[in-house]
Amino acid sequence: MLLPPLEGRTTQVIDVEDVAAFVVSATVTGAVNAIGDVRDLEDVLRTVRAATGHAGSVVVGTEERLVAEGVAYWAGPRSLPLWLPPDMRGFMTRSNARYRRSGGPLRPLDETVEHVVADERERGVDRERRAGLTRTEERALLDALAR
Template identity: 50%
Template structure:
């Protein structure tokens, strides 16, 4: 197959390119080339997707599939319109953030969506869900539902996750901040987690192109309670010290943030408004060929990557060691 990856140099795009090359496909990556090297074996076309002539060269070729991971509606609209006449199908990696609500466990792809962003540019992450909803609509307008795959990904995990949301816990258990090796965790027995390994997502997207699939799918992993997820992270790290569970209200009162960013506990979310955020129905994607590796394998591989990448690098999520020591002393 001839596959055009719009991007192909950053984390997910690179994994998609690598997966397609491994299966013997002819892959071209169209990107600015600023997010990393193009995997060996792929053809690189340098282009800025914000410019009107970005698709001039690739638009004169025929493609079995186009894969797009952008969050900018204008980029996706221009690409879909430019390539509709030369590509068999368009695979768009969207997000479960397009859903209007996250309080219903087990919700499927028919759940209500946020209104599409009425702009070409997502000015901030505050409108990420609306921007992805607009991108979906642009793809469907240009290719129609029979020639499009909309993959609504959940939290993507695995080696290379610089968001630090999936690597924080195995690394913290491997390197406790407290002198007695204690690790602080949220006491949230009713909170679920749901991650998909980046390698599984990439393999499924390439397979969907091979099978000429179409449709909208929740591309998510299997739901698992946060406590079970943390226990697997602890096992991956070989941690044997105390685990200190702190009530959500006490964490919030102490200024600990949800999910990501500074002074946060990754994967932790408020209930009940997020009781369905990490427990969406993935049966359609599984029926369409999605294969999921055990979470224990993903966490072990993430820990290996974290340790090789440099555990002391500046991080985008989690508590610093000093913050955790102070919280353990205070709480």
């Protein structure tokens, strides 16, 4: 499994059902960051691996090598989800304090991940996608990074 650089990287995950519940019942106005708590990206990916039962090897690519191999940040074709350029690390450190004070729910990460994994399996993990690496692209990159 190919992963982006992890050291010092964070992410914020929120379940869409939590956001929907907040929007329907919110009594506040103005800007509210409806987003999860700041978490280490490595911990989130470890949770995803556990939920999928992945026990295979993991290769963490370097920033320079991934860019040189044509891997894109964040989303779109040939991208690694949740990978941001080094100068955008602050993007995944937004405060959700107002959301939480306003009654915004945050279910446990493992519960959200379990729902996502179940949905992915139900819709077919090998289906065509508009973002990310295809299985073939990931395998080719893993081979290239091993050289």
